[in-house]
Amino acid sequence: MDIVTNSLVLLAAVVLSAGLGRALGLAVPRPLLQIALGAAIAAVAPLGFTLSPDVFFLLFLPPLLFLDGWRIPKGGLRRDRGTIVALAFGLVFFTVLGLGVFVHATLPAVPLSVAFALAAAVSPTDPVAVTAIAQHVPVPPRLLAILEGEALLNDASGLVAMRFAVAAAMTDPVSLSQAGLTFLWLVAGGLGIGFWLTWAVVELKNQVALRLGEEADAQILISLLLPFGAYLIADRIGASAILAAVGAGLAMSRAEQSGAALPLTRIRRAAVWTTIGFAANGVMFVLLGEQLPKLVANASATIRSLNHMSPIWLLVDVIVIGLVLTALRFLWVWASLRFVLFRTRNGRGAAQVPGLRLVAATALAGVRGAVTLAGILTLPLRDATGAPFPGRDLVVLIAAGLILMSLIAASIGLPLLLRGLALPAATADEGETEARLAAARDAIAAVIRTRDGPAIGEGGPDVRAAAAEPVLSFYERRIAGLTAGMPSASDQVTRSEHAFWLAAIRAERRTLYQCARAGSLSDSLARQMVRELDLVELRLAGSDGSFANPAS
Numbered sequence: 001m002d003i004v005t006n007s008l009v010l011l012a013a014v015v016l017s018a019g020l021g022r023a024l025g026l027a028v029p030r031p032l033l034q035i036a037l038g039a040a041i042a043a044v045a046p047l048g049f050t051l052s053p054d055v056f057f058l059l060f061l062p063p064l065l066f067l068d069g070w071r072i073p074k075g076g077l078r079r080d081r082g083t084i085v086a087l088a089f090g091l092v093f094f095t096v097l098g099l100g101v102f103v104h105a106t107l108p109a110v111p112l113s114v115a116f117a118l119a120a121a122v123s124p125t126d127p128v129a130v131t132a133i134a135q136h137v138p139v140p141p142r143l144l145a146i147l148e149g150e151a152l153l154n155d156a157s158g159l160v161a162m163r164f165a166v167a168a169a170m171t172d173p174v175s176l177s178q179a180g181l182t183f184l185w186l187v188a189g190g191l192g193i194g195f196w197l198t199w200a201v202v203e204l205k206n207q208v209a210l211r212l213g214e215e216a217d218a219q220i221l222i223s224l225l226l227p228f229g230a231y232l233i234a235d236r237i238g239a240s241a242i243l244a245a246v247g248a249g250l251a252m253s254r255a256e257q258s259g260a261a262l263p264l265t266r267i268r269r270a271a272v273w274t275t276i277g278f279a280a281n282g283v284m285f286v287l288l289g290e291q292l293p294k295l296v297a298n299a300s301a302t303i304r305s306l307n308h309m310s311p312i313w314l315l316v317d318v319i320v321i322g323l324v325l326t327a328l329r330f331l332w333v334w335a336s337l338r339f340v341l342f343r344t345r346n347g348r349g350a351a352q353v354p355g356l357r358l359v360a361a362t363a364l365a366g367v368r369g370a371v372t373l374a375g376i377l378t379l380p381l382r383d384a385t386g387a388p389f390p391g392r393d394l395v396v397l398i399a400a401g402l403i404l405m406s407l408i409a410a411s412i413g414l415p416l417l418l419r420g421l422a423l424p425a426a427t428a429d430e431g432e433t434e435a436r437l438a439a440a441r442d443a444i445a446a447v448i449r450t451r452d453g454p455a456i457g458e459g460g461p462d463v464r465a466a467a468a469e470p471v472l473s474f475y476e477r478r479i480a481g482l483t484a485g486m487p488s489a490s491d492q493v494t495r496s497e498h499a500f501w502l503a504a505i506r507a508e509r510r511t512l513y514q515c516a517r518a519g520s521l522s523d524s525l526a527r528q529m530v531r532e533l534d535l536v537e538l539r540l541a542g543s544d545g546s547f548a549n550p551a552s
Contacts, residue, residue, distance in 0.1 A: 014047030014282030038289020067228035069249020083145035086336035113169035116158025189239025194247025263534035298393035318401035361417040439508040446507035
């Protein structure tokens with residue numbers, strides 16, 4: 001019963017953080033509020049949570065990584081793939097090497113392998129924390145897309161690197177050749193299992209739905225099970241369970257663009273997953289705040305073993321390590337932006353050079369969050385001999401301090417650095433205008449086919465033509481630029497007009513998905529536009545003759 005009560009307390013704190021965030025006008029990022037609430041809970045009534053690292057990993061990472069892979073903008077990934085790959089893989093290994101050596105040199109009580117594990121855990125950035133800060137800081141859209149793409153991929157690379165570091169701490173170190181082959185298998189096996197498992201399950205459920213009809217609640221439950229299934233299967237065969245969850249999310253994004261699900265399923269599923277993402281991230285930050293007092297107490301004993309006179313050195317160590325982490329990111333960001341993002345030439349043939357303000361903003365925006373917390377808490381409690389894992393409490397506290405430091409630094413520094421900052425223009429916009437025009441043309445074609453096809457309802461050709469006229473008029477006005485957005489009005493229409501509106505809406509949706517798959521329309525915008533169509537179709541389907549006439 002205690003675990004249930006404690007879980008409810010954590011969820012209540014997450015809800016309270018949302019209310020406090022709105023009351024403060026988003027002046028403080030939500031993760032910081034959640035950490036503060038967790039610390040308040042620990043001061044009043046400590047929950048005493050003791051989670052097994054493996055259980056903690058399984059509970060939180062699969063759904064979070066699945067959701068990241070599902071909702072990441074694919075257009076941004078394609079456009080800035082060079083910069084994203086350089087940050088997501090090169091920066092991770094640069095950070096692991098540089099920060100690991102520095103931590104071991106600064107804190108000799110922390111073995112080198114454990115120092116590498118700490119560096120690997122803090123190397124991934126958190127898209128949720130960045131988004132929380134972006135709500136009150138004007139982050140340029142292209143920079144935000146790069147940061148989100150980096151966060152999607154570096155979750156996997158950082159946590160895989162951490163796996164090798166922990167293995168080295170537990171057993172004899174592996175050779176470089178063996179590590180390289182293992183890494184290739186982890187990446188290929190993990191992504192492959194996640195992608196193909198999701199593809200097979202989606203195809204199977206679509207075939208069942210065609211024959212027996214679609215049950216929205218069952219479809220949502222399947223989507224909830226997919227990341228855990230991919231994670232467990234990959235873990236069982238020795239592939240990367242982390243990448244399996246990411247691959248499942250990427251496959252789910254692709255499957256969503258097939259348009260096979262019913263509008264009700266899409267709307268409910270999106271709402272459920274938004275809630276899950278909010279709750280899972282929030283609980284992790286509240287749990288971090290609740291664990292902070294115990295972490296400080298345990299780490300103080302470790303820091304005294306280093307001959308420091310006061311636990312104040314804990315704060316000094318965190319600040320110094322945080323500055324080194326930021327400096328490493330600054331150096332790598334400067335190089336990656338200079339040689340990848342700014343390869344375009346100006347009219348005189350000189351290469352553009354990224355400004356230091358852009359480099360500093362990109363470096364500072366690499367906020368640590370839920371994945372770092374989840375990763376560091378999976379450190380084993382004991383080593384291979386059964387003794388306490390060396391330096392565990394200390395590195396967990398350092399990781400927690402670096403999360404706090406990155407959140408505070410980004411909250412204060414980004415508004416100053418981003419004021420008036422511009423990135424090189426993207427090669428193309430999100431394609432909304434062209435997609436809406438193409439969808440309108442296809443909607444007109446669908447209405448004409450429906451009008452001239454087999455009879456619908458009662459009445460002859462004249463009645464059907466009259467019923468189709470308001471629909472055709474609406475889309476013709478959209479093409480002419482006289483109207484935009486989705487239809488809304490209050491006139492009553494006949495049942496025959498319903499059929500024409502349905503034909504038009506479904507044609508629009510197919511066209512939007514085709515544009516998204518072709519890359520001419522951004523995924524996030526396509527999802528938003530399809531949601532508009534889904535809401536109109538649901539309103540139409542449930543109106544029984546009282547659907548609002550969009551032409552009026």
